[in-house]
Amino acid sequence: MTRFCLALVLFAAIAPAAMAADDETARAERWNDLRQSFFGQRPILEGSDKISLDAPDRAMDAALVPVTINVANPSQVKAVYLLIDDNPAPLAAHVAFGPAGDPRSLKLRVRVNQYTYIHAVEETLTGELFATRRFVKAAGGCSAPAGSYDPAALADIGRMKLRASEQSSGDGSVEAQLLVRHPNFNGMQMDQVTRLYTPARFLKTIEATYNNEIVFRLETDISMATDPAITFGVRTSQKGKLAVSARDSSGALFESSFDLGPQGS
Amino acid sequence: MTIRKFESLASVAALLTFCAAAFAAAPEPNDYWSGPMQGETPATLTGGRVLQTQDMAALIAAGGLALIDVAEAPRRPDTRAPGSVWTPPPHRNIAGSIWIPGAGAAQLDPRMNEFFRLRLAKAADGDLDRPLVFYCHLRCWGSWNAAKRAIGYGHRAVYWYPEGVEGWQDSGRTLAPAEPETPLL
Numbered sequence: 001m002t003r004f005c006l007a008l009v010l011f012a013a014i015a016p017a018a019m020a021a022d023d024e025t026a027r028a029e030r031w032n033d034l035r036q037s038f039f040g041q042r043p044i045l046e047g048s049d050k051i052s053l054d055a056p057d058r059a060m061d062a063a064l065v066p067v068t069i070n071v072a073n074p075s076q077v078k079a080v081y082l083l084i085d086d087n088p089a090p091l092a093a094h095v096a097f098g099p100a101g102d103p104r105s106l107k108l109r110v111r112v113n114q115y116t117y118i119h120a121v122e123e124t125l126t127g128e129l130f131a132t133r134r135f136v137k138a139a140g141g142c143s144a145p146a147g148s149y150d151p152a153a154l155a156d157i158g159r160m161k162l163r164a165s166e167q168s169s170g171d172g173s174v175e176a177q178l179l180v181r182h183p184n185f186n187g188m189q190m191d192q193v194t195r196l197y198t199p200a201r202f203l204k205t206i207e208a209t210y211n212n213e214i215v216f217r218l219e220t221d222i223s224m225a226t227d228p229a230i231t232f233g234v235r236t237s238q239k240g241k242l243a244v245s246a247r248d249s250s251g252a253l254f255e256s257s258f259d260l261g262p263q264g265s
Numbered sequence: 266m267t268i269r270k271f272e273s274l275a276s277v278a279a280l281l282t283f284c285a286a287a288f289a290a291a292p293e294p295n296d297y298w299s300g301p302m303q304g305e306t307p308a309t310l311t312g313g314r315v316l317q318t319q320d321m322a323a324l325i326a327a328g329g330l331a332l333i334d335v336a337e338a339p340r341r342p343d344t345r346a347p348g349s350v351w352t353p354p355p356h357r358n359i360a361g362s363i364w365i366p367g368a369g370a371a372q373l374d375p376r377m378n379e380f381f382r383l384r385l386a387k388a389a390d391g392d393l394d395r396p397l398v399f400y401c402h403l404r405c406w407g408s409w410n411a412a413k414r415a416i417g418y419g420h421r422a423v424y425w426y427p428e429g430v431e432g433w434q435d436s437g438r439t440l441a442p443a444e445p446e447t448p449l450l
Contacts, residue, residue: 022439023439030354033352088339088341088354089349089351090350090352114402115431137431137435139429139431140303140404140405143302143337143340144303187341188339190301190302197343199342200342222342
């Protein structure tokens with residue numbers, strides 16, 4: 001009995017401290033959980049001098065929040081991760097760069113479900129991880145209506161466009177923006193006509209190659225906004241073909257290719 | 266230069282239009298709102314009172330009320346990519362709230378309606394003049410519907426806090442962990 005009471009007293013003393021008392025504590029615990037589930041025991045170093053994350057402090061449209069990730073030493077970067085801490089599916093993007101990719105700047109548009117930290121993590125070629133974070137005020141981005149499964153909405157699913165900058169950066173890199181028509185239904189959106197939840201159908205991978213060399217391979221999920229727009233760098237020494245293949249959760253494969261070169265198209 | 270000036274004027278005009286749109290409240294629907302649950306909400310609630318954050322804090326400090334959060338719980342999508350991580354964060358709301366996800370829907374099935382009616386009666390301790398405060402998220406219609414529903418049940422001191430948990434956090438206040446209350450199966 002004494003032992004039981006002692007345990008009870010101990011529990012009472014420990015429980016409030018273990019419970020997330022305030023929002024910042026809860027956010028720190030959340031990140032701790034996420035880093036363990038995505039990166040295991042690998043150390044993640046503070047990396048605000050290596051990687052920067054740009055996003056609006058307060059997003060006008062929570063279903064379409066623009067995010068920019070810049071890295072200071074692109075030649076040492078293997079991949080970047082974008083995690084929206086308090087989204088139900090936090091990993092918005094894992095972008096692994098190939099020999100034809102220039103990681104210096106990457107832009108994406110994501111959904112934000114509630115006020116949250118967003119983390120950008122850089123993985124170097126030597127396997128180190130560096131992280132930076134930013135707090136974004138937006139809410140409701142995951143349940144915001146995104147249309148229905150009617151044939152018109154899906155008629156041009158998978159259609160792609162590429163916009164390339166006219167000028168190369170001077171060191172053989174061109175910035176390009178890829179637009180992919182895809183509703184990226186996340187399964188949390190209600191069809192306002194039928195009152196049913198629109199079944200999930202979202203892009204899982206997007207791979208881009210330039211003259212058969214990998215530019216990037218993006219793994220993504222339901223935190224990516226409708227009609228994904230991805231701005232990235234391509235190392236181009238000569239004119240060539242940028243080929244893109246994208247696969248969605250229903251198994252559909254979409255492919256396009258574009259002419260690209262140092263002087264634009 | 267002239268062009269740039271014109272562009273900046275145009276963008277100011279666009280911004281003003283946006284702001285006007287952002288502050289123009291939606292009219293009150295006659296019935297429960299059945300459109301998109303996230304979006305522009307009305308400035309009023311017939312039969313109830315609208316609370317700003319300061320008034321909300323004062324009312325809570327005065328005590329003797331029940332706080333009802335009707336934020337939806339994240340719905341797990343029916344199809345998920347193998348290996349993808351689904352891990353909604355624990356829900357947090359204003360300390361001391363009763364969290365009843367789903368109570369702000371346009372239509373409640375009879376079982377849910379009865380659960381909600383009885384839960385509110387219990388929260389009010391049978392006193393129809395006891396203040397009930399409804400909220401969810403910023404620009405979320407669920408709390409408007411739920412408050413309207415409470416008025417329909419006969420409660421006479423119904424408050425609606427449209428800024429929700431986001432407004433509460435914006436004022437520098439903190440949230441607390443919450444557990445949902447739902448009808449038993």
